[in-house]
Amino acid sequence: MDRLGHYTVKSAHSLIQKREITEVAEEVSVYWKRLWKLSIPPKVKSFLWQASTNCLPTKCNLQLKGISVNDLCPFCNSCRESTSHVLFSCSFSQVCWNLLGVQIDPDDLGVFADRFAKLLDSIHADNLLHIPMLCWALWxxxxxxxxxxxxxxASEIVTLARITLEQWKNAQDRSFDLSLGFAQISDGAANWQPPSPGSLLEAKASCVGGLVEPVFSEALGIREALSWIKTKDWHNVEVESDSLVSIQAIRSSTVFLSYFGKIVQECRQLLLDLICHEVSIKFVKRSANAVAISDRIVFGSAIPPDMNCVLLNDLLV
Known part of the structure; x- marks a missing residue:
């Protein structure tokens, strides 16, 4: 009886272990199915796979591989950089999550996959896709x-997450109305076209010192052009730019909490002020923007020889 009783206890214990393993396997399967079904860019899914399997080259992981590196988080320089720390617990990352309107428990010591799964369960559907996007933007x-x-x-990182998702979603939407949003029928010209009736009224360019992202400087250029048009009181004007991100941001209704967003908002307001002047913005390819000049003003027929050659070449194509 003792041996039989002992055997029965071992069998029951074995069954409990098998049941626990099965439950864990089912949870893991549900996690991966949910992750792969997220409507986000493939590169973000690939990143999430690396983060969830602890394959990101964080400093802690590099040390485990025998690579001698300083293991401090590059954002806060006070804690060891693990996947969970740099994406969730870091004080800088916490600021980004707060700007997104998501509360993250900095004392949660769980691994990335567990914390990510909890977030997906607790976030409203309208904000769900911003969770993986911000993780990607932080990395x-x-x-x-x-x-x-x-x-x-922090505001720029949140903006990067939002605008990347918005651009990707519109690129996937085949029913998206081209006349309403990010890509209009007149966009994408590869060569410069003269405005009707074909005469150059005035051209202006200037150099401004500073170290900023290209998209920020392009937005500044669009704002200056719109301000110039408003000052001159011109009508029926097209503003061309080869910065698709800037054009998309201005056309969208998304609020960007950053310096870039401030410039974008000023461009939107200028367009509203000029609505009766029939002023529009248009995206052109870089090849159609070869007439860009530097730090000078050109009036009427006084076209510099170098610019004149570019204009004539475009007109002949």
Missing amino acids: KSRNELIWNQKGAE
């Missing part, structure tokens, strides 16, 4: 800081 910004020594404001 991208972390890499920029380490490899290129380029720091970013």
Whole structure:
């Protein structure tokens, strides 16, 4: 009886273990199915797979591989950089999550996959896709800081997450009305076209010192052009730019909490002020923007020889 009783206890214990393993396997399966079904860019899904399997080259993981590196988080420089820390617990990352309107428990010591799954369960559907996008944007910004020594404001990282998702979603939507949003029928010209009736009224360009992202400087250029048009009181004007991100941001209704967003909002307001002047903005390819000049003003027929050659070449194509 003792041996039989002992055997029965062992069998029951074995069954409990098998049941626990089965439950864990089912939870893992549900997690991966949910992750792969998220409507986000493939590169973000690939990143999430690496983060969930602890394969990201964080400093802690590099040390485990025998690579001698300083293991401090590049954002806060006070804690060891694990996947869970840099994406959730870091004080800088916490600021980004707060800007997104998501509360993250900094004292949660769980691994990334567990914390990510909890977030997906607790976030409203309207904000769900911003969770993986911000994780990706944080890691991208972390890499920029380490490899290129380029720091970013928390608001810029949140903006990157939002605008990347918005651009991707509109690129996937085949029913998207081209006349309403990001790509209009007149967009994408490869060669410059003269405005009707074909005469150059005035051209202006200037150089401004400073170190900023290209998309920020392009938005500044659009704002200056719109301000110039308003000052001159011109009508029926097209503003062309080869910065698709800037054009998309201005046309969208998304609020960007950053310096870039401030410039975008000023461009939107200028367009509203000029609505009776029939002023529009249009995206053109870089090849159609070869007439860009530097730090000078050109009036009427006084076209510089170098610019004149570019214009004539475009007209002949």
